[in-house]
Amino acid sequence: MLAITQEQFGGPGTLRLTEVPEPEIGPEDVLIEVAATALNRADLLQREGNYPPPPGASVILGMECSGTVAAVGSKVLNWRVGDEVCALLAGGGYAERVAVPAAQILPIPAGVSVVSAAALPEVACTVWSNVMMRAGLQAGGTLLVHGGSSGIGTMAIQVGKAAGATVLVTASRDDALERCGHLGADVGINYSREDFVERVLAATDGRGADVILDVVGAKYLHGNISALALDGSLVVIGMQGGARGELDLGALMARRGAVIATALRARPVTGPGSKGEIVTAVVGHLWPLVAAGSVVPVIDRVFDLSQAGDAHRRMAHGGHFGKILLQV
Numbered sequence: 001m002l003a004i005t006q007e008q009f010g011g012p013g014t015l016r017l018t019e020v021p022e023p024e025i026g027p028e029d030v031l032i033e034v035a036a037t038a039l040n041r042a043d044l045l046q047r048e049g050n051y052p053p054p055p056g057a058s059v060i061l062g063m064e065c066s067g068t069v070a071a072v073g074s075k076v077l078n079w080r081v082g083d084e085v086c087a088l089l090a091g092g093g094y095a096e097r098v099a100v101p102a103a104q105i106l107p108i109p110a111g112v113s114v115v116s117a118a119a120l121p122e123v124a125c126t127v128w129s130n131v132m133m134r135a136g137l138q139a140g141g142t143l144l145v146h147g148g149s150s151g152i153g154t155m156a157i158q159v160g161k162a163a164g165a166t167v168l169v170t171a172s173r174d175d176a177l178e179r180c181g182h183l184g185a186d187v188g189i190n191y192s193r194e195d196f197v198e199r200v201l202a203a204t205d206g207r208g209a210d211v212i213l214d215v216v217g218a219k220y221l222h223g224n225i226s227a228l229a230l231d232g233s234l235v236v237i238g239m240q241g242g243a244r245g246e247l248d249l250g251a252l253m254a255r256r257g258a259v260i261a262t263a264l265r266a267r268p269v270t271g272p273g274s275k276g277e278i279v280t281a282v283v284g285h286l287w288p289l290v291a292a293g294s295v296v297p298v299i300d301r302v303f304d305l306s307q308a309g310d311a312h313r314r315m316a317h318g319g320h321f322g323k324i325l326l327q328v
């Protein structure tokens with residue numbers, strides 16, 4: 001089959017469409033004929049050699065896909081050849097076919113095309129598991145989303161609104177903030193010229209945000225604690241601003257706050273805290289919202305798989321809004 005591979009780590013130009021061996025499925029796996037895959041920021045790091053796939057995962061890039069079931073393992077009872085699905089992958093999505101544990105597969109929500117469904121698994125599972133399952137966002141609460149224009153951010157805005165929360169977002173461009181507003185964000189903060197802590201406190205009468213979904217990390221740690229409401233949760237899922245910061249425990253205690261940090265890719269397939277558990281919750285709670293049209297996949301642009309390098313350049317350059325897809 002054809003897949004995107006690299007002879008050596010490096011820039012987008014190292015990504016080439018080449019012939020590779022077919023993936024093999026185990027008894028609990030499903031083989032998917034890939035219709036589309038989507039970029040994640042972690043793909044850029046993996047391409048550069050700075051984010052190795054978890055042990056046992058494919059070295060081919062791609063942490064999510066959509067497509068059609070082409071074969072099922074002997075112990076797989078809930079999927080059949082021909083089913084249209086999307087899936088969370090540990091790797092291997094930038095290819096014509098991929099093998100994936102059945103527990104990581106989701107049906108395509110009603111009303112979503114097979115190609116568009118590639119935009120959903122990673123952001124749906126990341127946002128739902130962190131904002132709803134871990135941080136427990138409540139109706140009437142306030143959610144602050146850093147990076148509102150990202151794949152993650154565009155899903156978090158919609159999930160926050162569907163949960164009945166007030167949603168505040170940060171982004172570096174006014175046009176992106178305007179589009180976040182169209183998705184439901186109540187307050188847009190241009191982080192390149194505004195102090196997000198001041199804006200959050202002003203927008204909440206000094207109360208702060210009940211849940212903060214953060215993709216920046218160390219650089220925002222102090223500000224995020226300052227912007228947290230009483231009993232609030234800061235959920236760190238990205239470290240674009242560094243991994244090591246100083247935590248003011250006094251300030252955290254004064255807010256009775258929680259700092260949570262999670263990564264989806266390395267979670268086990270089944271059991272407590274697994275991808276399977278998150279997939280089940282997403283299908284049960286978030287998919288009905290997608291089927292009803294209150295949460296939609298937000299797609300920036302669809303490239304051909306052979307243009308993976310151009311797609312990576314677009315993400316690295318910034319300025320995209322939502323997910324970047326590669327159609328196979």
Ligand SMILES: NC(=O)c1ccc[n+]([C@@H]2O[C@H](COP(=O)([O-])OP(=O)(O)OC[C@H]3O[C@@H](n4cnc5c(N)ncnc54)[C@H](OP(=O)(O)O)[C@@H]3O)[C@@H](O)[C@H]2O)c1
Pocket residue numbers: 039040041042122126146147148149150151152153170171172173176191215216236237238239240241262263264265315318319322
């Ligand atoms: N832990 C997990 O399980 C998990 C899973 C998926 C994704 N993630 C993380 O989530 C983040 C988003 O992923 P993605 O694939 O959706 O990437 P993406 O579309 O490329 O988005 C990156 C976002 O980061 C924002 N950003 C960068 N610096 C910022 C700052 N100082 N303040 C506010 N926002 C800032 C950018 O906003 P501007 O363009 O406006 O600058 C952009 O919206 C990445 O850090 C990724 O690693 C984590």
